[in-house]
Amino acid sequence: MNDREGVVLRRAVDADAAAAADVWLRSFAAALPTVVRPRSDDEVRQYFREVLVPLRETWVAEAAGAVVGVMVLQGELLAQLYLDPDRRGRGIGDRFVALAKERGPQGLTLWTFQVNKPAHRFYERHGFVAVEFTDGSGNEEREPDVRYEWRP
Template identity: 75%
Template sequence: MTLRRATADDASQVADVWLRSFDAALPTVVRPHSDDAVRNHVRDVVVPDRETWVAESEGHGIVGMMVLAGDLLSQLYLAPDWRGRGIGDRFVALAKERAPGGLSLWTFQINKPAHRFYERHGFVAAEHTDGSGNEEREPDVRYVWQPRA
């Protein structure tokens, strides 16, 4: 398994991972954008303009993606059949290396597996909202991680 920066050639697979992961992990959350709109956004904005990382497995292609925006871990998605294999752990370790002063992230309140995952990595819930600030209008929670002094 290799973690590396995404390239333009990865955009289609990155979008596929995002779509499959979102739909599997959050089946009750209504996505505000069509599959095509997500694919276009990943191709035109996420991969070229964001710090986008991929997990690539030889023979399987892209199986995970992570996007960092400074100290914000803005996206972390794994292909559903690749969850539980340590890829998310590696992505979080990389994010902490890239933002050693601390990180924050948002996840939906209904995504209890994500809560357990991030809490296992030292993130603490810092804020709960009613979802009025996100496109999905889904209640969410902001997590923060601060390095130990």
């Protein structure tokens, strides 16, 4: 899947794990500066290398040979969607959501932190509806979150 900026969406391969983890780390730091991460950078990289890329349906956005976005699907769960901060607002996230809907035509669910208002606007624009708010006791970060659903 290619676009006019030369961004290709494709399944991740083992060699993408480090770059995908780095996108996640940069994106998390930029979008969620108040959220305390329970895992070190090295642990995040190990998780991408040992779990997400080899064992989950992981997709990357690639531009000019560099990974600029990552999306992870687990059945109906849109588990991860992170973009390099310099690539936000260019339609890559829209393309990832369209792909997720193609891959999960019966519906999708996802979690995002309550403090991440830009993510709320993004997902709501794509037809997701907030269905549950928590105090964060169920996530590693202990950060209040919200579960969104999309149904066709």
